[in-house]
Amino acid sequence: MDTILDALMLSNPNVRYVVFGSVLLGCAAAVVGAFTVLRKRSLVGDAVAHSVLPGVCGAFLVTQTKHPLALLIGAFISGWLSLVVIDFITRKTRVKEDSAIGIVLSVFFGAGILMLTAIQQTGSAAQSGLDKFLFGKAASMLLDDVMIFGGVAALLIAIVALFFKEFFLLSFDRDFARVIGLRVPLLDLLLSTMTVLAVVVGIQAVGVVLMAALLITPAAAARYWTERLGIMVVLAGLFGMMAGVTGAYISTAAPSMPTGPWIVVVTSVVFLLSVLFAPRRGVVAQAVRYKRNRTQITDENILKALYQMGESASEFTTVHSTEEIHGHRRMQLLTLQQGLARLRRQGYVEHHHRGWCLTSEGIERGKRVARLHRLWEVYLSRHLHLAPDHVHDSAESIEHILTPELEEQLASELNYPEVDPHNSPIPYRKKAKQKPETGTRNA
Numbered sequence: 001m002d003t004i005l006d007a008l009m010l011s012n013p014n015v016r017y018v019v020f021g022s023v024l025l026g027c028a029a030a031v032v033g034a035f036t037v038l039r040k041r042s043l044v045g046d047a048v049a050h051s052v053l054p055g056v057c058g059a060f061l062v063t064q065t066k067h068p069l070a071l072l073i074g075a076f077i078s079g080w081l082s083l084v085v086i087d088f089i090t091r092k093t094r095v096k097e098d099s100a101i102g103i104v105l106s107v108f109f110g111a112g113i114l115m116l117t118a119i120q121q122t123g124s125a126a127q128s129g130l131d132k133f134l135f136g137k138a139a140s141m142l143l144d145d146v147m148i149f150g151g152v153a154a155l156l157i158a159i160v161a162l163f164f165k166e167f168f169l170l171s172f173d174r175d176f177a178r179v180i181g182l183r184v185p186l187l188d189l190l191l192s193t194m195t196v197l198a199v200v201v202g203i204q205a206v207g208v209v210l211m212a213a214l215l216i217t218p219a220a221a222a223r224y225w226t227e228r229l230g231i232m233v234v235l236a237g238l239f240g241m242m243a244g245v246t247g248a249y250i251s252t253a254a255p256s257m258p259t260g261p262w263i264v265v266v267t268s269v270v271f272l273l274s275v276l277f278a279p280r281r282g283v284v285a286q287a288v289r290y291k292r293n294r295t296q297i298t299d300e301n302i303l304k305a306l307y308q309m310g311e312s313a314s315e316f317t318t319v320h321s322t323e324e325i326h327g328h329r330r331m332q333l334l335t336l337q338q339g340l341a342r343l344r345r346q347g348y349v350e351h352h353h354r355g356w357c358l359t360s361e362g363i364e365r366g367k368r369v370a371r372l373h374r375l376w377e378v379y380l381s382r383h384l385h386l387a388p389d390h391v392h393d394s395a396e397s398i399e400h401i402l403t404p405e406l407e408e409q410l411a412s413e414l415n416y417p418e419v420d421p422h423n424s425p426i427p428y429r430k431k432a433k434q435k436p437e438t439g440t441r442n443a
Helices: 002-009 013-038 042-051 053-063 068-092 097-121 130-134 143-162 164-172 174-179 184-223 229-253 259-277 283-313 322-328 333-346 360-383 392-398 404-413
Strands: 349-352 355-358
Touching: 013 042, 013 143, 013 164, 013 184, 013 229, 013 259, 042 053, 042 068, 042 097, 042 184, 053 068, 053 097, 053 130, 068 097, 068 143, 068 184, 097 130, 130 184, 143 164, 143 184, 164 174, 164 184, 164 229, 174 184, 184 229, 184 259, 229 259, 259 283, 283 322, 283 333, 283 349, 283 355, 283 360, 322 333, 322 355, 333 349, 355 360, 360 392, 360 404
Parallel strands: none
Antiparallel strands: 349 355
């Protein structure tokens, strides 16, 4: 408990460096990753993450030191070279981008592993800990590391804030951005450079193997919560920061737990929760919405069936048994019984000892569903020239989603027809002003 309290209070300098460094790296990578996700270049981020390893090893061979600035420069050069090679293969050969990414990722990462193995076999004492770049070494961050990575993170966030509108257009409509005079190639170059920088600073926390998760997962999770780019970028940054803090605290409380992999685990949990519980895009919300829509369709079909049965008998308050309703509108008997009970609670139908009948509210709602169905059949018949026996199925679907505004527009466009293609009367509301049809319209 004392260890946890010390970690939460940030009283230990080493804990402060790990926490601040993880927060900065997580936030910067997630903010840049938002644009990577929107541009559908997530695999490019993964390729860059694996391609920086030979740059790290090359920088060590040249400088014989593990100074973070030297390793950062080497990683940046290697990451940039991988982007150049991917672009060259895509433009100059018949190999597609996904294949080029797989080739470059494998070749660069394999070369990095060979160089790392060769360095370890030299026996140099300075190479100790270099292999930590495979899975990250956030727990060993020093003040110099935090200052360098914090500066790069601040630069990335500042560039995003400065060029937000341009990046917005580039992510959603490149052609429009080009038409209005934006220098799209330069903006592409800037975003690619930022992606490489985000990967380079992020490998300190999670390593080259897991860096793609830190770059992509927070942005993918944020996408589930909003339709606005600005909010998505902020949420991605917050998710990255939260993952960095949580991973750092877990590794502090349990020293045997590595920081980098735990950061990735936390981002994965955030993504899973977003997939399940996001208010509009989440699986649970979609299931609830689907259930609500199915319930509405069932209720309206029952009301329409009762209205049509009353229409045939010229008496809408006639009592009909459950079997009669089931014979008129084929659906599972249990579904029909549940729908009738639900409509009774809502005040649309009444139950008598012999069966069910519509209330005044039920008559109006059933009339509206029948009206929408028949108006749409007229529309399909007149404008798409479909035969009368080909319009029913489409009207069965559309009748449940037409709004009152669309209903009025549709009736006005059709000049308020009196009957549908099957010569069934169209029951307008009493307030609706019907207009006589002209010969031109009928033609």
